[in-house]
Amino acid sequence: MxxxxxxxxxxxxxxxxxxxxxxxxxxxxxxxxxxxxxxxxxxxxxxxxxxxxxxxxxxxxxxxxxxxxxxxxxxxxxxxxxxxxxxxxxxxxxxxGGRAGRAVVTTFNVLRYGAKPGSKQESTQAFVKAWRAACDFDREARILIPPGVYKLGETIFQGPCKSQTPITILLQGTLQAVSDISAYPDKGWISFDEVNGLLLTGGGTIDGKGQDVWKYDDCKTNPACTHLASSIYMTKVRNAKVKSIHLINSMGFHMHITNSYLVRFHSLKITSEDGPNTDGMHISKSNTVKISRSIFRTGDDCISIGQGSSNVTINQVTCGPGHGISVGSLGKRENELDVQGLIVKNCTLVGTTNGVRIKTFPASGPSKASGLLFKDIIMQNVKNPIIIDQNYGSDSTKPSLVKISDVVYQNIRGTTISPVAVNLQCSSQVPCKNIQFHNINLRHISNERVSSTCTNAVVQHTGLQSPLAC
Known part of the structure; x- marks a missing residue:
């Protein structure tokens, strides 16, 4: 046949x-x-x-x-x-068993597996059972989460799965975290592990209830602290898309993507303005990650790019309040992997403490951050629009060994609340090389004079430069 x-x-x-x-x-x-x-x-x-x-x-x-x-x-x-x-x-x-041009999608409704919306009863096991059924199904599968509020503790969606097509999770309701910190022994609240093919969408909400556990975060005073659980934690995930989802009040990072490949995010809204270490998204050890058309209002970095990240694109993102869009922190641990290939373009930062930032720890081991492009970015009342800080997070006098090179800042304009609009503080051991500025137009909100400060940096510039380049 x-x-x-x-x-x-x-x-x-x-x-x-x-x-x-x-x-x-x-x-x-x-x-x-x-x-x-x-x-x-x-x-x-x-x-x-x-x-x-x-x-x-x-x-x-x-x-x-x-x-x-x-x-x-x-x-x-x-x-x-x-x-x-x-x-x-x-x-x-x-x-x-086929129909011309159409595939039959089998729906796995979490209600059929015992999920109880609108009650204090946990639905964790019901969600895991629905996932297991869909994951073990050898054809196209969709998990339906109807409107309603569902209480969940630590929930792990484990792969690999049998279907050759991505599993769709249609989130129409609200997932709400159990407010017991002991319910999250690992790094994530909702985790996807070894999943090849995933679509998470539906317009629903993921509520980490972070306000109930932020008091346990001691990372500002304890260098060996353990971060609170991320709302979504993806590890070893391939060929995934997350779109049209609202994440609020994460315990730790809203989303943490690691050891993954070809993951796309768009039309997200992430909101948590008061929580410590509530990065909108943290990416590490991952290749080909794309974030677009999203809004981040966080208590820390809107997006942070960690070690081992490559081919990351951030496009049409609005960030603020928050700590800006950051590469790093890098160099905190031994034998870190390089960061290479980052594009941040068509973004707007509003009232953030930093604009586009590269941060590394002093006394770090050797690694590299290179091939970084920041293009067509608007700053609105940003404290540090362009900043490289290689003395981040420590009082050590030993220089950072993270080599920063081939960084382009192009068509960046707007307002700052700081008299120093460009601040490049690079390592004395491995100075920043090939830093290029093209058409920079930043002015103070009170029309005060703005300036640039550069230490251990080799800078080239063309076009309009306000402030004047170093």
Whole structure:
């Protein structure tokens, strides 16, 4: 039996040939069949082939075979052959369990697995059971979370899964964290582990109830502190998309992405203005991560790029309040991986303590941060619009060994509340190299003079420079 997709293609081509053949040949049956070539785009099966010219004679001959006849005998035989082709293809598709161009999606509703919305009862196990059923299903699966509030403790969505298509989680309700810090022994509240293919969407809300546990965060006074659980923790995740979700009041990071590949985020709203260490998103040891068209209002960095991150793009993001968009902190641990390939563009920062920042610890081990582009960015009342701080988070006099190079700041404009709009404090051991400024236009909100400060940095500049480059 032919592959199902091929059968669908045959049927679609056959329908098209019948339509065109009858419409063009009815008035002139003497016309040769192969003269009725047509040019048409077929959106119903665009994935099978690019738009092309269908030679009706050759197509009929290929799929059913006809003899070369003239006049009405050819017209009748060709029509009969095409009809038989269609019947055969459609019967075969039915036998294969398919419908032309459409896949059947099986829905796993968390209510059927015991989830209880609107009550104090936890629904953690019900969610895990629904996930397990969908993950073990070998065809396209969707998990439905209907409107309502669902209480969850630590919830782990474990892969790998059987389906070759991404699992969809349609979040229409609100997930609310249990306010017991002992319920989260690991790094995440809602975790995705070793999942290849995921779509999380639906317009729902993920509420970390961080206001109930922020008092346990002692990271400002305890260097060996353990961060509170992230609302979403992804590790070893591939081919995933998160869109149209609202995250509020995380305990720790709202989202932590690590050891992952090809993960995309867009149309997110992340809100937690009061919590400590409530980064909107932290990325580490991951390749090809894209964030776009989202709003971050956080108590820490809107987005932070950690060690081992590469090919990260941040586009059309609004950040503020918060600590800005940061590379780092880098160099806190031994043997850290390099950061390479970051694009931050078309972003707006409003009332943040920093704009675009690179931060590394002094006395760090050797690593690199290179290939960084900050482009087309608007600053509105930002304290430190452009800053490199290689003495971050420590009083040590030993220099950082994180090498910063090939950094471009282009078309950055707006207002600052600080007289120092550009502040580059680089390492004396490994100075910043190839730092480029193109068209910088920053002014003080009170029309005071603004300046640049650069230490251990090799800077090049072109175009407008306000403040004047170092």
């Amino acid at each position: 032919a592959h199902q997709e091929n059968l669908v293609k045959i049927a679609q081509e056959g329908f098209t040939m019948v339509e065109e053949f009858y419409s063009r040949s009815r008035s002139r049956p003497e016309r040769l069949l192969h003269e009725n070539s047509v040019q048409k785009t077929y959106p119903a099966w665009r994935s099978f082939a690019a738009p092309k010219t269908i030679d009706t004679y050759q197509a009929a001959k290929k799929y059913g075979g006809i003899v070369v006849l003239d006049g009405r005998r050819k017209y009748c035989i060709a029509s009969t052959v095409l009809f038989l082709i269609l019947c055969s293809a459609l019967v075969s598709c039915h036998a294969a």
